[in-house]
Amino acid sequence: MARKYFGTxxxxxxxxxxxxTAAMAMKVGMAAGAHFQRGDHRHRVVIGKDTRLSGYMLESAMVAGFTSVGMDVVLLGPMPTPAVAMLTHSMRADLGVMISASHNPYADNGIKLFGPDGxxxxxxxELAIEALIDxxxxxxAGPDIGRARRVDDxxxxxxxxxxxxxxxxxxxDGMRIVVxxxxxxxxxxxxxxxxxLGADVIAIGVSPNGKNINDGVGSTAPDLLCETVVASGAQLGIALDGDADRLIVVDELGHVVDGDQLMATIASGYARAGRLKNGGLVATVMSNLGLERHLAAxxxxxxxxxxxxxxxxxxxRAQGYNVGGxxxxxxxxxxxxxxxDGLVAxxxxxxxxxWAGAPASEFLxxxxxxxxxxxxVRFKGGKPLQDESVKAVIAAAEAELAGQGRLVIRPSGTEPVIRVMAEGDDSDQVTRLVDRICDAVRVAAA
Known part of the structure; x- marks a missing residue:
């Protein structure tokens, strides 16, 4: 069954x-609170948020919704998404809420929900909550409404x-880090x-005003971090996103190190220490083929x-891995x-x-x-990937790569867009194949 309100x-x-809207936030609080009141104990929800201006409005609306159905509320204030997940479990709460739109601009916002296990x-x-919302x-009764309080620690x-x-x-100690x-x-x-932990910390992107979240700073805009690392002579730069569940690193030369390189670093270290469960890691179809080859070696x-x-x-969770991303x-x-968790990563x-005692530019x-x-490729309607001419072009591209590269072609889950990705050892070939497939999709969607 398709979900009406919840996305990915x-x-x-x-x-x-x-x-x-505030009205919907209150309704989500009421619905989630009603759904998670299981057992005869006093029920509790923890709520965190990022620094968006709208966070106050949505937080207040959700407090009204939760308390109106008898659930107590613990307000954490601005906290990373992983902190909310962790505190939901450690505080024995029935539910956790993070009010954030992650790396999106400040004018957007969102609601993420966590179960009692974090x-x-x-x-x-989610489907049960959607049914209650509608x-x-x-x-x-009045005497049974919930209470709300803030936690200072x-x-x-x-x-x-x-x-x-x-x-x-x-x-x-002795390590200068820009965060x-x-x-x-x-x-x-x-x-x-x-x-x-002993670092000499230079902090940027730490002056929120409600409207500057992700604005020229953070993991999606690392230019300022790169400049600051080089100018300050730091050994490393760390960039988080708006809700601090993502991490991008910058080495001492000002070069960005993406998630694929970081996963390779962590997995190799875990393997060396005998901590890498199931002998591998989990990544998406978008992770670079170079990562796959490096790990295989x-x-x-x-x-x-x-x-x-x-x-x-x-x-x-299904296959027993402890590193993924x-x-x-x-x-x-x-x-x-x-x-x-950007900070933990x-x-x-x-x-x-x-441990290595090597420069980040060499080690990472x-x-x-x-x-x-x-x-x-944006399209107005229909299902262009089901068109026979598009299928033929894709099949020809796969045959041309002949196992020396990959194609990932998929519709977006949030907008009318077909995403076309190719990778291989020959950059000219990759460009030619992507353009050929994109042209075929445009013709089919016309």
Whole structure:
């Protein structure tokens, strides 16, 4: 059954436009609160948010919704998404909420929900909540409404947790690190955790004003970080996104290190220490072929999934892997977290750097990426990928690559766009094949 409100990562949209309105946020609170009131204990939800202006509006609306159906609310304030997931579980809450649109501009916002185990909700739970949203949700009697309170030590709890993932035998003394927090949810906790581990921290993107989240800073805009690392003589730069569940690294020369290189670094370190479960890692179809070849040369396997951290996590849980992620830097380390955690992933990378005693420019660039090109083709309607002429062009392209490259062609899950990606050792061939397929899709969609 298709979901009406929930997308691949919660509910998301432009603020004050359906479905991201205060009225809908209150209804989501009522529906989720009613759905998760199981058992005869006093029920509790924890709510975190990033630094968007609209976070206050949506937070207040959700508090009204949850308390109206009898659920107590614990407000965490600005906190990373993984912190909300962790605190949901550690505080024995029935439900966790993160109000964030991740790496999107400030005018967007979203609602992510976590179950009592700290994992994102199943399809079944989301469908059940959607059914309640569209129905009449009974309110509790006046004496039974929930209470709301803020927790002052939430940041300290998460910092302590993040630091606990860094080996006790290592320190960051003498290492100058630039951390870019995207003016988002990690702007307080990330610099503090690095400083407490001994690093000389230079923090940028730590002055949120409600409208500057992800604006020229963070993992999707690393230019300022690259400039700052070089100008300050830092050994490393770390960039988080708006809700701090993604990580991009910059080496001391100002070169960006993407999620594929970081996963290779972490997986190799885990394998060396005998910690890599199932002898491999999980990545999406968008991860570079160079990563697959690099891992294979070390005897490390790679399982590919569809696009999205949710599919990565499902494969990790089903098959027993403890390292997975996306090229974009959404890295899941299931020994520590139930979702992507930019700070925890950064600490694992730092631990490997300290252990190696080598410059980041040498140690983190694990392989040369195979030439890869992604183009989007917008269409008005229909199903152009089912057109026989498009199928023929794709089949011809696959035959031409002859096992020396990959094609990934898929419709977007959020907009009328066909995404065409090819990679192979010959960049001219890759470009030619992508353009040929894109042209065929445009003709079929005309």
């Amino acid at each position: 990562d919660g509910i998301r949209g432009a603020t004050n436009a359906h479905p991201m 994992y994102k909700l199943s399809d079944e739970d 129905g009449d949700i009974p309110l509790v 939430a940041k300290g709890r998460y910092i302590h947790f993040a630091k606990s993932t860094f080996p006790e035998s290592l320190r960051l 870019d927090c995207a003016n988002g949810a990690g702007y307080q906790v990330a610099p503090s955790a690095l400083w407490e 070390q005897g490390i396997g790679l399982i590919r999934t569809g696009v999205g951290d949710r599919q990565v996590l499902e494969a990790m 996306e090229q974009s830097g959404h890295i899941i380390l299931s020994d520590y977290a139930t979702t992507g 950064a600490l694992q990378v730092l631990a490997e750097l300290v 660039h694990r392989f040369d990426p195979v030439p890869q090109l992604l183009k989007n």
